[in-house]
Amino acid sequence: MSTVTIKPGGGHDTTPLKAARLPRWTPYAVAAGSLAVAVGIGLAAGLESRMQWGLIAAVLFVAVSYALAARVEGTRQAKDRLATSLVWVMFLLAVVPLASLIYETVERGVKVFDGYFLSHSMGVVADDEPGGGIYHAIIGTLEQVGLACVIAVPIGLLTAIYLVEYGRGKLAKTVTFFVDVMTGIPSIVAGLFVLSFWILILGFDSSGWAGAMALSILMMPVVVRSTEEMLKLVPNELREASLALGVPKWRTILKVVLPTAIGGITTGVMLAVARIAGETAPVLLLVWVNPFINTNPFDGPQGSLPLYIYQQYQSGTQAGYDRAWAAALALISFIMILNLVARGIARWKAPKTGR
Template sequence: MSTAAVTDKRPGSLSGARLPKWSPWAIAAGSVAVAVGIGLGAGLGSKVQWGLIAAILFVLGTYGITARVEGRRQAKDRVATSLVWVAFLLAVVPLVSLVWTTVSRGVKVLDVHFLTHSMGIVADTETGGGIYHAIVGSLEQVGLATLMGAPIGVLTAVYLVEYGRGRLAQAVTFFVDVMTGIPSIVAGLFILSLMLILELDPFGFAGSLALAILMMPVVVRSTEEMLKLVPNELREASLALGVPKWRTILKVVLPTSLGGITTGVMLAIARIAGETAPVLLLVFGNPFINTNPFDGAQASLPLYIYQQYAAGGDAAYDRAWAASLTLIAFVMILNLVARGIARWKAPR
C-alpha cells in the first residue's frame, strides 16, 4: 500500500459532541433561578447568600453537563473557566455596588455651590456648606507631598537600577520594602513626634511630610520596574559612542521609561489622596478656607468625609457622600491621565 493511500485514510470527525455556545448562559440562568427558589424556600433574606448559592450551582452544573456531553477532560477545562468568571464577578459586584451607592447618595447635594463654598459658620447639623476648603487643602497637601516624594523616589530607583551594588543598595532595597507596607498611622505618628519635640501646632505641611513618606516607596518600586524594562542594548549603544553614564541615564534611559514612571507617580498620588489617619493627626481640620499650608490647621477631603460622617445627621451624611464622590472622581481623573500619558509616551 502506498504512502498516499495511507495518508488519505482520515477519520470522518476528529471531535466529539460539543455544547452550544450559549450553554454557559443557559446554565447561569438556571443556576440563578434555582438559587432564588432555594433562597425563598429556605427563608434566606440576604441576596449575597443567593449569589453564593448560584455560583456554586453554576460551577457544579457546568461540570456535570459538560462531563456528560463532552467528557471529563473538557469538563475540567470549563470548570476552571467558570471559576475565573465567578472570581471576577465576586470582585466586580462589591465595586459596582460601592460606586452605585456613592453616586446615588452623593449627587443629592453635589452642585456648583457645594464645590465653591466652605463650611464656614455652617454647623454640621445644618444644611448648606461645601467642600471648597477641603479641596484646597487636599490639592496643596498632596501637591507638596508629590514635590518631595516623587523626585526622591525616582532618584532612588535610578540609583538602585543603574548604580546600586553592594551592601548599601541591599540596605536601601530592604528599607523600601519595609516602607511599602508601613501603615499610614505610623507615618503620621512619626511626624507628630517631631512636631511635639519642636512644639509646633497642626498645619498642612506636616500632613504633606507624612504623605510624602507613604508616597516614596510606591514611586521607587514602580520606577524601578520601568527602568528595568529599558533594553540594555540602548545603554550599551550610548556608552559605545563615548557618552558618559549619567548622560546616558538622562538622555536615553529616563526618556524611554518616562511614560511608565509618570504612570507610577500618578498612581502613588491617587493612593495618598485618600489617606485620612496622618491628616487627622497632623492637620487637624478647619471649617474655614486656609490657603497657607505652613500656618494653621487645614482641611482635606478624606478628613472632611470622616468628620461629617462622625457628626451624624442627614445633612452631614449627604455632605460626606458628596465629598466621597468628589474624591472618587479626583482619583479616577488621575488614573485616566496616567493611562493617557503612558500611551502618549510609550516607546514606538
C-alpha cells in the same frame, strides 16, 4: 474529517477527529438557570440577603458547567471549563462590591453635589445645618498631595535610578530592604512619626505641610517600586548603544533610559497619588480640622476631603450624612480622573513600533 484505524481482527474503525462541543450559548444559559434556581432556593429557605443568593448561583454555575462539559466534551475539557468558570466567578466577586460601592456613593452623593457645594466652605454653617461645601477641603487636599509629590517623587525617582543603574553590594540590598519595609508601614505610624518629630520635638504647629510630610512617607516606596520596575523594562541594548557612542552614563540615563520609561513612571506616580489622596489618619493627627478656607499649607490647620468625610459622618445628622457622601463622590471622582490621566499618559508615551 475522520481518522481510520485498523482493528486487530481486520477491517477499519472510523472515529470522528473532532470531539463533541457544547454550544457557545451554554455558559449564558447555565448562568441564567443557576441564578433562577438560586433565587428559588433563597426564597424557599427564607434567605433575605442577595449576596447569599449570588453565592448559591456561583456554586451551581461552576458545578453544572463542569458536569455538562464532562458528559459531552470529556474530562479534559471539563477541567478547562471548571478553571474558566472559577475565574469568572472570582472576577464577579471582585467587581460586584466595587460596582455596588460606586453606585451607592453616586446615588447618595448627588443629593447635594452641585456648584454651590464645590465652591463654598463650612465656615458659617454648623454641622447639623444644611448647606456648606467642600471648597476648603479641596484646596487643602490638592496642596497637601502636591507638596507630598514635591517631596516623594524626586527622592523616589533618584532612589530607583540608583537601585537599577548603580546599585551593587550591601548598600543596594539595605536600601531595597528598607523600601520593602516602608511599603508595609501603616498610615498611622507615618503620622505618629511626623507628629513626634515635627510637632512635639521641634515645636511646630499643625499644618498642611506636616500632613504632606507624612503622606510623602507613604508615597515614596510606591514611587520607588513602580519606577524601578519600569527602568528594568528598558532594553539593555539601548544603554549599550549609547555607551558605545561615548555618551556618559548619567547622560544615557537622562536622555535614553528615562524618556523610554517615562510613561510607566508617570503611571506609577499617579497611582501613588491615588494611594495617599484618601488617607485620613495622618491628616487627623497633623493637619487637624479647619472649616474655613486656608490657602497657606505652612500656617495653621487646613481642611481635607478624607477628614471632611469623617467629620461630617461623625456629626450624626442627615445634613452631615449628605455632605459626607457628596465629598466621598468628589474624592472618588478625583482618584478616577488621576487614573484616567495616568492611562492616557502611558498610552501617549508608549514606545511606537514601526510597521
